[in-house]
Amino acid sequence: xxICGPKLSLCGLIISVWGIIQLALMGxxxxxxxxxxxxxxxxxxxxxxxxxxxxxADKAYLQNAHNCWIxxxxxxxxxxxxxxxxxxxSRGSSSN
Amino acid sequence: xxxxxxxxxxxxxxLFLQSEAAYACVSELGELGLVQFRxxxxxxxxxxxxxxxxxxxCDEMERKLRYLEKEIKKDGIPMxxxxxxxxxxxxxxxxxxxxxxxKLENELREVNQNAEALKRNYLxxxxxxHILRKTQVFFDETAPDYQDMLVNRFSQLNPSFxxxxxxxxxxxxxxxxxxxxxxxSHREEEQLNLLEDGPRGQQQQNLKLGFVAGVILRERxxxxxxxxxxxxxxxxxxxxxxxxxPLEDPSNGDNVYKSVFxxxxxxxxxxxxxxxxxxxxxxxxxxxxxxxxxxxxxxxxVMTRIEDLNTVLGQTQDHRHRVLVAAAKxxxxxxxxxxxxxxxxxxxxxxxxxxxxxxxxxxxxxxxxDIETIQVALRRGTERSGSSxxxxxxxxxxxxxxxxxxxxxxxxHAFQALINAYGxxxxxxxxxxxxxxxxxxxxxxxMFGDLGHGTIMALFGLWxxxxxxxxxxxxxDNEIWNIFFGGRYIIFLMGVFxxxxxxxxxxxxxxxxxxxGSGWHLSYNTSTVMENKALQLDPAYDAPRTxxxxxxxxxxxxxxxxxxxxxxxxxxxxxxFGVIHMIFGVVVGLFNHRFFKNKRAxxxxxxxxxxxxxxxxxxxTLLMWIxxxxxxxxxxxxxSVHCAPSILxxxxxxxxxxxxxxxxxxxxxxxFWGQGVLQKFLVLxxxxxxxxxxxxxxxLIMQERKKALHQPILPYSTDxxxxxxxxxxxxxxxxxAAAPAGGHGHExxxxxxxxxxxxxxxxxEYVLGSVSHTASYLRLWALSLAHAQLAEVLWNMVxxxxxxxxxxxxxxxxxxxxxFWASLTVSILVLMxxxxxxxxxxxxxxxxxxxxxxxxQGYAFTPFAFEAILDGGGSTED
Numbered sequence: 001x002x003i004c005g006p007k008l009s010l011c012g013l014i015i016s017v018w019g020i021i022q023l024a025l026m027g028x029x030x031x032x033x034x035x036x037x038x039x040x041x042x043x044x045x046x047x048x049x050x051x052x053x054x055x056x057a058d059k060a061y062l063q064n065a066h067n068c069w070i071x072x073x074x075x076x077x078x079x080x081x082x083x084x085x086x087x088x089x090s091r092g093s094s095s096n
Numbered sequence: 097x098x099x100x101x102x103x104x105x106x107x108x109x110x111l112f113l114q115s116e117a118a119y120a121c122v123s124e125l126g127e128l129g130l131v132q133f134r135x136x137x138x139x140x141x142x143x144x145x146x147x148x149x150x151x152x153x154c155d156e157m158e159r160k161l162r163y164l165e166k167e168i169k170k171d172g173i174p175m176x177x178x179x180x181x182x183x184x185x186x187x188x189x190x191x192x193x194x195x196x197x198x199k200l201e202n203e204l205r206e207v208n209q210n211a212e213a214l215k216r217n218y219l220x221x222x223x224x225x226h227i228l229r230k231t232q233v234f235f236d237e238t239a240p241d242y243q244d245m246l247v248n249r250f251s252q253l254n255p256s257f258x259x260x261x262x263x264x265x266x267x268x269x270x271x272x273x274x275x276x277x278x279x280x281s282h283r284e285e286e287q288l289n290l291l292e293d294g295p296r297g298q299q300q301q302n303l304k305l306g307f308v309a310g311v312i313l314r315e316r317x318x319x320x321x322x323x324x325x326x327x328x329x330x331x332x333x334x335x336x337x338x339x340x341x342p343l344e345d346p347s348n349g350d351n352v353y354k355s356v357f358x359x360x361x362x363x364x365x366x367x368x369x370x371x372x373x374x375x376x377x378x379x380x381x382x383x384x385x386x387x388x389x390x391x392x393x394x395x396x397x398v399m400t401r402i403e404d405l406n407t408v409l410g411q412t413q414d415h416r417h418r419v420l421v422a423a424a425k426x427x428x429x430x431x432x433x434x435x436x437x438x439x440x441x442x443x444x445x446x447x448x449x450x451x452x453x454x455x456x457x458x459x460x461x462x463x464x465x466d467i468e469t470i471q472v473a474l475r476r477g478t479e480r481s482g483s484s485x486x487x488x489x490x491x492x493x494x495x496x497x498x499x500x501x502x503x504x505x506x507x508x509h510a511f512q513a514l515i516n517a518y519g520x521x522x523x524x525x526x527x528x529x530x531x532x533x534x535x536x537x538x539x540x541x542x543m544f545g546d547l548g549h550g551t552i553m554a555l556f557g558l559w560x561x562x563x564x565x566x567x568x569x570x571x572x573d574n575e576i577w578n579i580f581f582g583g584r585y586i587i588f589l590m591g592v593f594x595x596x597x598x599x600x601x602x603x604x605x606x607x608x609x610x611x612x613g614s615g616w617h618l619s620y621n622t623s624t625v626m627e628n629k630a631l632q633l634d635p636a637y638d639a640p641r642t643x644x645x646x647x648x649x650x651x652x653x654x655x656x657x658x659x660x661x662x663x664x665x666x667x668x669x670x671x672x673f674g675v676i677h678m679i680f681g682v683v684v685g686l687f688n689h690r691f692f693k694n695k696r697a698x699x700x701x702x703x704x705x706x707x708x709x710x711x712x713x714x715x716x717t718l719l720m721w722i723x724x725x726x727x728x729x730x731x732x733x734x735x736s737v738h739c740a741p742s743i744l745x746x747x748x749x750x751x752x753x754x755x756x757x758x759x760x761x762x763x764x765x766x767x768f769w770g771q772g773v774l775q776k777f778l779v780l781x782x783x784x785x786x787x788x789x790x791x792x793x794x795x796l797i798m799q800e801r802k803k804a805l806h807q808p809i810l811p812y813s814t815d816x817x818x819x820x821x822x823x824x825x826x827x828x829x830x831x832x833a834a835a836p837a838g839g840h841g842h843e844x845x846x847x848x849x850x851x852x853x854x855x856x857x858x859x860x861e862y863v864l865g866s867v868s869h870t871a872s873y874l875r876l877w878a879l880s881l882a883h884a885q886l887a888e889v890l891w892n893m894v895x896x897x898x899x900x901x902x903x904x905x906x907x908x909x910x911x912x913x914x915x916f917w918a919s920l921t922v923s924i925l926v927l928m929x930x931x932x933x934x935x936x937x938x939x940x941x942x943x944x945x946x947x948x949x950x951x952x953q954g955y956a957f958t959p960f961a962f963e964a965i966l967d968g969g970g971s972t973e974d
Contacts, residue, residue, distance in 0.1 A: 015918050023914060036607050036652055039892075040899040050622055063906065064899060070907025071898075071914060078911075 004082070006089040012082030019075035027068030033061050040064070100508070100530050102691070103521055104463040106498035106957070111458040112488040114478075118447070118456045121477035121487055122440045122960075123184040128473050129961025132461040132499060136448040145445040150187075153194065154438035160197040161431055167204060168424050170349075171417065175424045181966060182429055184436035193433065200423055207416045214409050215346035221402045222343060223311040223354070224382045228395045230337040230356040231309050231384055306367050309358040312379035314338065317355050320377045324359065328369055332361040358384075432966060439965050459492070461499055461957065467491075498523050501957035506564075510583045511536065518942045519952025526688050528946055535677065537589035539940055542673065543879035543933040544590070546887060547598030548605040549926050554591025560584035590934075600646040601662075601880075605921070606888035608649035615641045616650045630656060635729035635737075659881070666877040668743075672717045674873025674944070678866070679709055681948030688949055700792035704785035705862060705948075711778040713870050716747050722767055739763035750775040789859040794851045801848075861947075869944040875936050883929050890920055 004012065029037055041060040047053035113121050125131045142148070168175060185193070312320055317336060324332055335358050342351035357379070359370050374381055385391050447456040462470060467489065474487045500521050504512045512529045514536070521527055544550065560567060561584050572578060580587065602608045616639045620631060633639070643649070647665075651658045682705050689697040720743055727740040738760055746767075749756050753776065758765060766772055846854075898906075898913030946952070958964075 015915050018918055019911070019914050023910070034610070036610065036649060037899075038653070040896050042900040042902045050626065060902075063902065067899070067901070067906035067910050071910040074908065074911040075914075 002085055002088040004085045004089075006086070009082045009085035009089055012078055013086055016075045016079035016082055020072050020079065023068045023072035023075065027065045027072060030061050030065035030068060033058075037064075100503075100527070101687075102524050102527055103500040103502050103954070104465065104957075105524070106461050106501060107464050107467075108492045108494045108496070108498070109460055109462045109467075110488075110490040110492050111460060111474075112450075112490070113447075113456045113458065114483050114485045114487065115454060115456060117478045117481040117483035117485070117487060118444060119187055119440060120481035121474050122443050123436070124473040124477035124480075125470065126184065126436065126439060126443070126960055126962040126965075128469065129959050129963055130463060130466045130470060132957055132959045133443055133446050134459045134461070135446045136457070136459055137446070142445075146449065147441040147444050150190075150441040151438060151445070153190065154434055154441065157194060157197050157434045158431075158438070160201045161427065161434060163201060164197075164204065164420075164423050165427060165431075167208075168420050168427065171420055173417070173420050173424045175427055177428045181432050181436075181962065184440055184962075185433050187437075190437060193430065197430070200419070203419055204416070207412060207419065211409070211412045211416065212346045214405060214412060215344065218402065218405045218409060219343055219346055220380070220382075221398055221405065223339075223356075223380060225395065225398050225402065226339045227309050227311065227356050227358075227382050227384060228391055228398065230339075231358050232388075232391060233337070234335050234358055235388070305360055305362055307358055307360045307384075308367070308370060308374065308381050309356070309384040310374055310379045310381035311339070311354050311356055312374075312377060314353040314355045316377050316379075317357070320357075320373070320379065323373055323377070324370065327373055328361065328366055331366060332359050332370060334359045435966055436962055439960070439962060443960055462489075463501055463957075497954065499957035500525075500954035501959075502527055502529065507585050508533065510586050513582070514586075514938065514941070515946075516956065518946060519950075520954045520956045522951045522954040524691065525951060525954070526684050526691075526949060528684070528941070528950060531680070531684070532941060533589075535945070536586065536937055536941060537593040539673065539677075539876065540590045540933050540937040541593035541597040542670070542876045543936060544594045544883060544930060545597035545601040545880055546603050546605070546883065546925075547595050547609075549883075549887070549921070549930075550591050550594030550596075550598045552591070552922065552926050553930065554588055554595060557584055557586075557588025557591050561588055590930075601884070602647040602649055602652070603884055603887070606652075606884065606891045608647070608652035610649040612644045614648055614650040615639050615643045616648065639729075662884070663877070663881065666880050667874060668720045670873050670876035671713075671870060672720065673876065674870055674940075675709070675713045675717050677873070677940070677945055678869060678948060679706070679714060681945045682706055682709060685949030696793060696796055700796065701789060701858075704788040704792075708782045708785045708789075708863065709866055711782040712751075713866060715775075715778055716743065719743050719746060719767065726767065733762040734764045741767060751779055753779070786859065786863055789862065790856060794848070794855050797851055798848055865947060869947075872944055873940065875940070879933055879936055883925070883933070886929065887921075887925055890917065890925065894920060 002009075026037070038057070041057065041064060043053075043056055043060055047056065137145070165175075321334060321336075324334055336355050337357075338355050339353070342353055344350070345352050359374075361367060361370055371381070385394060444456065447458045450457055471489055474489065478486055500523055502512055502521070508529060511532050512527075515521070515527070515529045515532060541550070544553075560581055564584070567581060572581075598604060616633060618625075618633070619638055625631065647662075651661060654661075682702065685705075686698065686702050689695075689702055723740055723743060727735050727737065729737045733739070739762070741756060741759070746756060755765065755772065894913060895917040898910040898917070901909040
């Protein structure tokens with residue numbers, strides 16, 4: 001049963017593939033504590049001691065890595081859904 | 097020289113074709129697509145040409161085919177398109193084709209007419225059915241008091257009832273009965289005071305009441321009702337009911353909504369009036385028996401007739417479908433055939449008839465390299481037509497400029513199209529397209545440098561390139577898609593080059609990749625870092641080594657001076673690329689001068705132009721290199737960072753003959769030894785080139801003309817001096833020598849003053865252009881900066897929101913925001929920014945590069961080719 005049209009499902013497919021690749025990689029970069037991504041961490045403006053900052057940063061890095069991977073996993077679901085929709089659409093249009 | 101760099105050598109040929117063989121020969125040439133015919137009777141009216149009758153017959157056939165196509169499309173039958181193109185049929189086959197189309201068209205028209213008549217019939221019956229069903233309801237529900245009341249009302253009627261709304265006004269009745277109808281405002285207010293006095297039967301008189309029943313378009317109903325009310329002064333009574341199901345209009349197949357109405361009235365006068373109004377509103381009236389039994393009987397009859405009609409209609413549809421399916425199989429094929437025949441006769445119309453009427457004479461432009469192929473094709477055509485006399489292809493000499501023909505393949509085609517959009521190259525001029533293949537994507541990528549966006553673009557291009565055949569077979573009508581698809585190789589190359597520049601800029605969706613490890617390290621201790629808000633790193637101590645390739649990733653996390661650093665770098669490379677690009681353009685001009693044996697232009701234009709460009713602007717880029725190489729943070733005093741001069745200031749001072757003020761005691765005034773003297777020499781020689789460019793050529797021409805006036809006429813001795821016209825054939829030169837005063841060519845017809853003005857404009861354009869064009873290449877920097885900033889803003893404003901979300905919803909939030917960010921990235925950064933960078937690149941090529949050498953005053957070679965005619969949807973070049 002096609003819910004999305006052919007264009008929307010194709011769009012979903014492309015964004016899902018892109019999302020899986022980029023979010024998985026970003027998750028990996030967060031996991032290895034990439035400095036380039038430090039600006040995108042949920043951190044406070046100021047910390048009193050370096051140790052405090054490092055602890056917070058480590059925690060945030062790990063959390064963001066997990067968030068990225070979770071989002072990537074949701075994109076796997078989206079990919080499956082879009083693929084099913086795309087298939088349903090193409091089958092529907094070819095049988096007509 | 098290869099044909100890639102210049103257009104093909106063309107020649108004008110005369111072609112003698114035997115009348116019988118002409119058709120077959122032209123057909124072969126059309127398949128080949130290498131010959132451009134000239135119209136030999138331009139002053140003959142299109143209706144007075146020889147084969148106008150055949151062209152007209154083809155038009156007629158095409159019209160029939162279009163009719164068939166329309167019908168096929170209406171029924172949604174797929175048309176078989178094998179994509180192959182059958183050969184143009186023999187002229188005698190045309191009659192067969194005509195007969196086939198005639199038969200098909202007639203058959204189809206007949207079927208359609210029958211179907212329409214049947215449908216009309218069907219519509220009428222359906223309407224009648226609805227009338228019978230609906231009126232039944234009217235009669236039923238109003239039956240008890242309907243008679244009473246009407247009788248009451250009508251018996252009380254008096255002539256003055258309109259002026260004095262009496263209690264027994266007919267409107268009372270109407271209000272009573274129209275409760276269920278749509279309420280008009282004035283009717284509504286009356287309803288209030290009139291409703292309660294619904295009088296019940298007092299006197300019963302038998303008055304004959306008439307009625308008509310019919311069907312009307314639903315949107316006409318309100319007007320119809322009002323009209324009836326006004327024209328009959330409220331003395332009629334109308335009831336209506338909607339027909340829920342849409343009915344099909346037989347004439348155009350649209351679905352229309354209609355309503356059933358029934359009108360009661362008294363007397364014949366009113367009857368005629370009501371009928372007239374119905375007629376005026378195109379309402380169809382149907383006879384409706386009064387007695388319920390009759391109605392029932394009639395309804396039964398109608399139902400059976402509808403069923404019969406349905407079967408007949410189904411059979412008609414089947415027949416129509418069969419006819420159309422059979423036609424759909426061959427339709428494309430027929431179209432190709434008819435269009436080919438038409439094109440051939442159209443071409444034959446351009447030919448001249450020999451006096452003996454035995455042969456046709458044509459003139460055509462032909463690429464010299466293809467004469468052999470054309471002759472083979474002609475021979476094949478002759479054999480096919482069974483003629484014994486071979487056609488004669490005869491090369492002619494002409495003074496006219498031949499058309500420009502650049503052979504392209506699917507890869508170079510798009511690049512050639514970009515060049516041709518500016519102007520078709522003059523005959524045998526240097527073609528900028530081959531260089532554009534590299535410079536275009538490169539300059540684009542300088543502005544679009546981002547590894548991520550480049551990857552998206554390259555993948556899109558790659559997909560189109562790989563899926564080329566299936567995508568091309570689809571033949572989409574979408575204009576934007578066709579533009580993208582036509583430029584698939586450009587898009588792919590632009591994407592790949594952008595990936596490279598993105599890697600050099602170390603920019604992927606505004607983030608940097610630290611592949612080789614940054615060359616910088618931090619030498620501050622913990623307390624310093626903790627106490628200061630912003631710290632500077634000194635390249636002399638903190639950057640012991642350089643990043644191997646591209647930009648050091650550390651700049652991405654240095655928000656305060658990242659832009660300053662990148663601006664200095666990108667501005668310099670923009671100017672360097674620009675100057676090299678322009679010098680290359682001037683050098684390409686040299687090949688033009690050499691090819692056209694224009695020695696004077698080499699000495700009077702090319703050399704001074706080169707000197708001007710190199711001595712001023714290329715020297716400036718050299719200064720940049722020197723600054724990059726000699727000055728460093730780690731160097732001691734005279735070549736340390738503090739002593740590095742500003743290139744722009746140095747350049748301005750150089751032109752103004754000023755010395756730059758000393759920045760520091762320990763610095764040198766100049767970057768290298770002898771710079772001051774060298775700069776003076778360079779500026780003076782560059783300035784000296786301006787009068788050379790301005791005056792040398794006109795003066796030389798003037799001198800030559802004077803000499804020519806004094807010299808006696810010597811037909812063959814001028815060949816050596818007349819270098820200007822070396823590209824032309826010897827006959828023109830003898831002609832020129834024979835008549836030196838009247839002369840030939842444009843050069844000598846021009847007046848001296850015009851030559852001076854022309855040269856003046858050229859020089860000013862070049863000198864000012866060199867300055868402004870160099871500055872114009874700064875757009876490379878500006879757009880690159882804008883692109884990088886926009887990408888960064890998008891990341892920080894959108895994706896950062898998702899990334900800094902904490903808690904369990906983080907993943908889901910990131911999922912949604914990533915989708916948003918991705919679509920914005922594609923639509924704004926890749927599509928819009930890409931378009932803007934594309935247009936700027938196009939400008940850099942058209943204006944800054946091509947103005948150095950490209951005249952672009954030719955006209956394109958448009959060969960007679962079936963392929964082009966069929967692609968163009970059959971519109972021949974008339």
